[in-house]
Amino acid sequence: MGGQPTIYDVARAAGVAPSTVSRAFSRPGRVNAATAERIRQVAEELGYRANPLARALSTHRTQMVALVVSDITNPFYFEIIRGAEHAASAAGYTMVLSDTQESDRLERLILERAMPTVEGFVLASSRLSDTAIRMVAKQKPMVVLNRPVGGVPSVVPDIPRGTRRAMEHLGELGHDTITYVGGPEASWADGMRWRSALEAAHELELRVRRIGPNLPTVAAGVEAARELAKAPTTAVLAYNDQLAMGLMRGLTTMGARVPRDVSVVGFDNILAADLVTPGLTTVGAPLRSMGGTAVQNLLAYIGGASHGSTTPVVLPTRLVVRDSTAQRSRKRTSPAWGTTKVSGSASRAARSSSAGSR
Amino acid sequence: MGGQPTIYDVARAAGVAPSTVSRAFSRPGRVNAATAERIRQVAEELGYRANPLARALSTHRTQMVALVVSDITNPFYFEIIRGAEHAASAAGYTMVLSDTQESDRLERLILERAMPTVEGFVLASSRLSDTAIRMVAKQKPMVVLNRPVGGVPSVVPDIPRGTRRAMEHLGELGHDTITYVGGPEASWADGMRWRSALEAAHELELRVRRIGPNLPTVAAGVEAARELAKAPTTAVLAYNDQLAMGLMRGLTTMGARVPRDVSVVGFDNILAADLVTPGLTTVGAPLRSMGGTAVQNLLAYIGGASHGSTTPVVLPTRLVVRDSTAQRSRKRTSPAWGTTKVSGSASRAARSSSAGSR
DNA sequence: TTGAAAGCGCTAACAG
DNA sequence: CTGTTAGCGCTTTCAA
Numbered sequence: 001m002g003g004q005p006t007i008y009d010v011a012r013a014a015g016v017a018p019s020t021v022s023r024a025f026s027r028p029g030r031v032n033a034a035t036a037e038r039i040r041q042v043a044e045e046l047g048y049r050a051n052p053l054a055r056a057l058s059t060h061r062t063q064m065v066a067l068v069v070s071d072i073t074n075p076f077y078f079e080i081i082r083g084a085e086h087a088a089s090a091a092g093y094t095m096v097l098s099d100t101q102e103s104d105r106l107e108r109l110i111l112e113r114a115m116p117t118v119e120g121f122v123l124a125s126s127r128l129s130d131t132a133i134r135m136v137a138k139q140k141p142m143v144v145l146n147r148p149v150g151g152v153p154s155v156v157p158d159i160p161r162g163t164r165r166a167m168e169h170l171g172e173l174g175h176d177t178i179t180y181v182g183g184p185e186a187s188w189a190d191g192m193r194w195r196s197a198l199e200a201a202h203e204l205e206l207r208v209r210r211i212g213p214n215l216p217t218v219a220a221g222v223e224a225a226r227e228l229a230k231a232p233t234t235a236v237l238a239y240n241d242q243l244a245m246g247l248m249r250g251l252t253t254m255g256a257r258v259p260r261d262v263s264v265v266g267f268d269n270i271l272a273a274d275l276v277t278p279g280l281t282t283v284g285a286p287l288r289s290m291g292g293t294a295v296q297n298l299l300a301y302i303g304g305a306s307h308g309s310t311t312p313v314v315l316p317t318r319l320v321v322r323d324s325t326a327q328r329s330r331k332r333t334s335p336a337w338g339t340t341k342v343s344g345s346a347s348r349a350a351r352s353s354s355a356g357s358r
Numbered sequence: 359m360g361g362q363p364t365i366y367d368v369a370r371a372a373g374v375a376p377s378t379v380s381r382a383f384s385r386p387g388r389v390n391a392a393t394a395e396r397i398r399q400v401a402e403e404l405g406y407r408a409n410p411l412a413r414a415l416s417t418h419r420t421q422m423v424a425l426v427v428s429d430i431t432n433p434f435y436f437e438i439i440r441g442a443e444h445a446a447s448a449a450g451y452t453m454v455l456s457d458t459q460e461s462d463r464l465e466r467l468i469l470e471r472a473m474p475t476v477e478g479f480v481l482a483s484s485r486l487s488d489t490a491i492r493m494v495a496k497q498k499p500m501v502v503l504n505r506p507v508g509g510v511p512s513v514v515p516d517i518p519r520g521t522r523r524a525m526e527h528l529g530e531l532g533h534d535t536i537t538y539v540g541g542p543e544a545s546w547a548d549g550m551r552w553r554s555a556l557e558a559a560h561e562l563e564l565r566v567r568r569i570g571p572n573l574p575t576v577a578a579g580v581e582a583a584r585e586l587a588k589a590p591t592t593a594v595l596a597y598n599d600q601l602a603m604g605l606m607r608g609l610t611t612m613g614a615r616v617p618r619d620v621s622v623v624g625f626d627n628i629l630a631a632d633l634v635t636p637g638l639t640t641v642g643a644p645l646r647s648m649g650g651t652a653v654q655n656l657l658a659y660i661g662g663a664s665h666g667s668t669t670p671v672v673l674p675t676r677l678v679v680r681d682s683t684a685q686r687s688r689k690r691t692s693p694a695w696g697t698t699k700v701s702g703s704a705s706r707a708a709r710s711s712s713a714g715s716r
Numbered sequence: 717t718t719g720a721a722a723g724c725g726c727t728a729a730c731a732g
Numbered sequence: 733c734t735g736t737t738a739g740c741g742c743t744t745t746c747a748a
Contacts (some may be wrong), residue, residue: 004474005743006591006740007742008739009742016718016719017718017719017720018741018742018743019718019719019721019742019743019744020717020718020719020720021742022741022742022744023717023743024644026742026743030717030718031717031718032718033720035717037638049470049473049474050741051474051740051741051742052474052475053411053414053415053420053474053740053742054415054724054740054741054743055741055742055743056411056495056724056741056742057411057412057415057724057726057740057741057743058684058724058727058741058743058744059721059724059742059743059744060724062411064454072436072439072440072443073440075436075629078430078436081430081455082430082457082468084432085430085455085456085457086457089456089457089468094454094456094471094472094475095454095455095456096422096452096453096454097439097443097454097455098443098445098447098453099443099444101438110447112407113452114452115407116362116407116410116411117410117411139745146747150721151732176537181723218633245633266381271433271630272629272630272633272742273577275603275633275634276633276634276635277634277636277670278635320745321394324451330748344741348729364724364725364726365725365726365727365728374734374735375734375735375736376725376726376727376735377726377727377728377734377735377736377737378733378734378735379726380725380726380727380728381727381733381734383727384727388733388734389733389734390733390734393733393734407722408726409725410724411724411726412725412726412727412740413725413726413727414726414740415724415725415726415727415739415740415742416725416726416727416728416739416740417727417728417740417743418740506725580718615730626718664729717747717748718747719743719745719746719747720745720746720748721746721747722743722744722745722746723735723737723742723743723744723745724741724742724743724744725735725740725741726739726740727738727739727740728737728738728739728740729737729738729739730735730737730738731734731735731736731737732734732735732736732740
């Protein structure tokens with residue numbers, strides 16, 4: 001009597017059988033319009049709310065989907081989470097969010113634990129093997145984000161196109177050799193970016209080389225700047241925005257100027273890309289709609305749509321040009337900041353020299 | 359056949375009654391060690407996983423908590439979400455995340471919808487009235503984040519202390535009058551910050567005035583810079599980091615330099631505060647542990663701890679000094695950038711003049 | 717169109 | 733310690 005009113009309370013108050021109340025809510029057509037109305041009325045007065053858990057027990061429809069990300073910390077996911085959450089709640093679904101902390105063991109655990117509770121999964125940047133993913137996908141509807149997995153629906157950004165645009169942009173600015181600052185070792189996205197860069201370079205008659213692998217973090221970017229200093233180029237393309245930001249910071253403290261001495265391009269267009277100075281030119285992925293489409297597709301699939309669409313849904317990317325890229329300055333062939341090991345005095349020298357040449 | 363094995367399957371295979379299987383999992387002590395082991399074994403072989411929904415139906419323990427935020431978009435929540443998620447999953451709980459999109463109607467809806475499903479709520483920056491919150495808190499365990507509500511457990515950052523530190527910092531740098539750039543109108547945090555600033559100003563013999571209200575966004579900050587220009591001060595304290603960042607951007611485009619012409623301090627220490635240039639000096643709130651503590655307290659409360667701790671848990675803040683604050687330059691009393699309406703040419707003039715005085 | 721009855725998978729008394 | 737018996741709140745046959 002203290003708890004929420006149940007279907008029985010409503011039935012009693014409305015003078016009908018419990019099953020009728022149930023019908024009135026789930027299959028309004030199958031019940032006399034008048035009684036349906038009365039039931040609705042009574043339910044309203046009593047403040048009745050159907051218990052989704054009880055419903056789920058027999059129907060297996062929990063109205064919940066899980067979004068599992070590999071690292072909540074990563075700003076890359078912020079917009080994705082947002083897009084996913086909105087899509088889910090717009091469809092009357094509740095979103096469960098879990099973080100696997102880059103651990104495949106934990107990821108498995110989470111999937112197992114959530115399995116009976118949710119109707120489907122969105123796996124963002126999973127650490128699992130393709131076959132492991134396929135196994136899970138056999139048991140519950142699933143869509144994979146940011147990585148194609150054969151036989152499983154997925155949504156990915158159009159990396160080749162975006163990379164191509166970035167390379168064109170750099171080329172047009174007069175940069176003829178570009179350093180790709182690579183991301184995590186086994187990452188599909190990293191491989192894709194590198195290959196796309198190679199291909200674009202070939203077509204555009206640019207040279208591209210690679211350093212890395214690196215963690216996709218600001219700190220790693222700072223570190224990578226040292227690496228870059230050993231054999232500098234006037235333009236770099238980084239695996240992601242955090243790396244690019246770290247790079248900018250590292251370069252700056254070493255006395256190089258962005259974009260004057262080196263143009264920097266990132267990937268993803270996370271929110272902070274517009275906040276840093278100089279603003280980061282980056283290959284924007286449609287983060288929000290990636291999250292949204294993933295959930296929408298998942299729901300469609302849950303709703304019975306044959307997942308024939310097993311070929312990746314690829315979402316358009318676009319180059320967002322800000323201030324971290326500029327015309328190549330041809331005045332100096334070998335920038336002072338990168339001629340040799342960069343010490344404090346060297347960077348100081350570099351700074352004054354570049355100031356002088358202004 | 360087909361579906362997941364149930365407790366009955368295990369019982370049959372192990373040659374015991376279903377209830378025994380149930381006990382073996384929930385109250386291992388109350389069952390013969392040998393049989394318990396056998397059951398566990400059989401369960402393992404069959405790949406049995408308890409269905410949390412079914413369990414919840416009778417126990418009302420769903421192992422889920424909800425975190426409801428007012429705007430997933432806001433970077434302020436990122437670390438909070440992370441802290442909350444980790445605390446929840448460390449305790450074997452699943453976290454449901456919902457976004458109320460700043461709408462109290464939606465917030466109510468979400469709470470109602472989630473009510474039967476979760477064991478408790480963490481309400482971050484709720485839009486609901488105190489009484490509305492108390493009503494909900496009567497029905498389910500709840501802890502309110504970032505705002506104290508009488509009679510309901512809450513966790514808040516130590517705003518007075520942080521504000522005081524910020525004011526001291528500014529005072530030590532020689533700034534004697536400070537503009538507080540206010541946040542959203544009805545915000546508890548805004549009121550708190552303003553009052554704390556007033557108080558600190560009084561004690562430190564500084565002057566402080568206020569502009570606003572403003573939305574807590576970068577865009578609003580840019581706008582606020584115009585407002586500030588009408589009656590400039592050499593130092594500003596902004597309601598939050600986004601506002602501060604917008605302010606910096608606005609000031610810069612208007613020809614003022616940060617921190618040379620005006621020192622800027624923000625609130626919260628969101629991740630991006632360390633990414634912008636200049637790095638933003640800010641009153642850091644322990645975002646991650648706010649999320650974590652909120653969930654931990656919620657779980658304790660769910661676990662039966664009397665919520666005697668109805669007085670807010672206040673978490674320490676600290677001043678994070680970066681590069682957006684500096685010694686007041688006493689050379690000019692009235693900076694060129696703010697003498698009058700700022701047009702393009704005026705800002706250009708200001709820029710060169712300040713460059714000249716370098 | 718409606719009621720009665722039998723579960724969904726698990727837990728919780730209550731006996732033995 | 734273990735089996736039996738009722739449910740948790742809702743859906744779903746199956747008759748009426």
